[in-house]
Amino acid sequence: MLWSELLIPTLREAPADAEIASHRLLLRAGLVRKLAGGAYSFLPLGLRSLRKLETIIREEMNRAGAQEVLLPALHPRELWKKGPRYEAALPVMFAARSRTDTTADTEFLLGPTHEEVITELVAGHINSYRQLPKTFYQIQTKFRDEIRPRFGLMRAREFSMKDAYSFDATDDAAKLSYEKMYNAYKRIFARAGLRCVVVEADTGVMGGSFSHEFQVPCTIGESEVVFSDDGQYMAAIEKARTQPVPRTNPSSPSPAPEKFATPTAKTIEELTSQHSVPACDQIKTLAYLCDSRFVLLLLRGDHQLCEAKVGALGYQEYRPATEEEIVAALGAHPGSLGACGVDRKKIFKIHADLDLQEQLGMTTGANEDGFHLRQVDMGRDIRPDSYASLRTAQAGELTETGSPVRIERAIEVGHVFKLGTKYSDAFGAKYLDESGKSQTVVMGCYGIGVGRTLQAVVEQSHDDNGILWPVAIAPFTAAILQLDKSLSSEALKLRDELTALGVDAIVDDRDERPGVKFKDADLIGFPIRVTLGEKSLKAGGVELKWRHQKESTLVPLDQAAATVRQWAAAASDQ
């Protein structure tokens, strides 16, 4: 390829609306351009990298026995209504109106993901255990009406995703499929030159029995991952469980709860400062509407609710109750709420955090404005319907084995779920087993954000001058900087030799000063730079230089191609 023929609009200055390094670099290096919020065009160089990443993904999917399909982006609304998460997914789906739509609802939705489509397909075509297992994958554009697209490709409204779906006869077989995908993912990210960690994760709206996230630790990440210092424990914040800072639990039951006036204490902090009740001795009472029913969530005063864990209780939809709803159900305003002696007819469930189990001598709201109760014993006075992990882990707390944890931000590049039968039940994906009995197919699903992964590589691998692409997904492995017009035939010959050896190279044939070419090559970050100029020829050939190293190597012109190939091959083997 000739530089002069391609559209490579590098920018000397960063566009003002790009905040993070990788976003700025993708724009400055001329890899992508924004069309609208959350919608990006890939320019020739950006597309080359994207395609290389997709190729890696395809190779690993195929190696793991998955087969590729291409599914529509246009989904009938009826299909989603038939599925198990229509209500929950509705807010993020773009609707597409057809001319023939007559009702208020549109007939079509733009697919945010494809479990419904693939399960419907499989339900219609797989009838026998002999046809299982099967794993399908697709790499294509998905649409999500993100409330707040940001950071370029990191969270876009239109984005490329690889999704795979496994279908198995039994739960054990499904676990095997899951493991295959899990291992394929590790290979994919390793080949893409990405350092990532795998953590236990929450299944969220997707549902299912367990899942793992592939996370790239990075300060601008939007996920939080809990790591233990001894390296034994890693988990998504939505899943993490740690031991709380201990409180001193009285050894014997309290006397009966005692009401006391707290006219100006509406918060945990005010109760601590005005009435000397440590936060850890308080019960925080949060009112939520879960699947339209009133639910109380109880936490220790010094703990924070982790909303994802509310979903893990089995609720599909949940939100904090409004003040009106709270007064109607409890008769008091936020700041004086408690679960003692509440009218259970108005309250569907009371869920308490694990760290409240068997706690004695707690203080909580009296459900009467301006009053609290002390000497509250969980088992005697509140009797929650369940104890579950509800709180957010905090840095410095200990794992079960006693190692302190820290919390780091990370970019979620992949997520694998063992789904179970949530979708196959809804779509009637059944098969006949060996004994002729009808069974439900067991599923798993496995996603990779392709554009996000590409950007994560840039975020993880750059310096002040630009990107440092791994050989595997660089737009071109080598850039030949032709510094003198007169050397055009030498440059092209070198390019052709490299091509013949399987190394893709771009020739910077522009009529630009050397400095411009060096700067642009560094900015885009081609792994290997080949400098060809009168000066280098006089010195004995061409200069070869790794993007990530300072020193260059002088190589005779006729050995240049072979040497570049060696370098590239060595890097790929690592």
Add this chain to the structure above:
RNA sequence: CGGAGCGUAGCUCAGCUUGGUAGAGCACUUGCUUUGGGAGCAAGACGUCGCAGGUUCAAAUCCUGUCGCUCCGACCA
């Protein structure tokens, strides 16, 4: 959806307070010089000042509305 900020040339930004003929640097075109880390000189081209209304003799500038973008938060399969 709450909070904050920004929309002026392809990019970075000034001008707005105090209304009076649209600016700079970079990029682009042409010429000359230069040529190993974002060259110099000269000449040139490039704008419905986000959009709509209003005030005014006169609006990039003041007022109202609206749209878009960015950041923080909430949300996130």
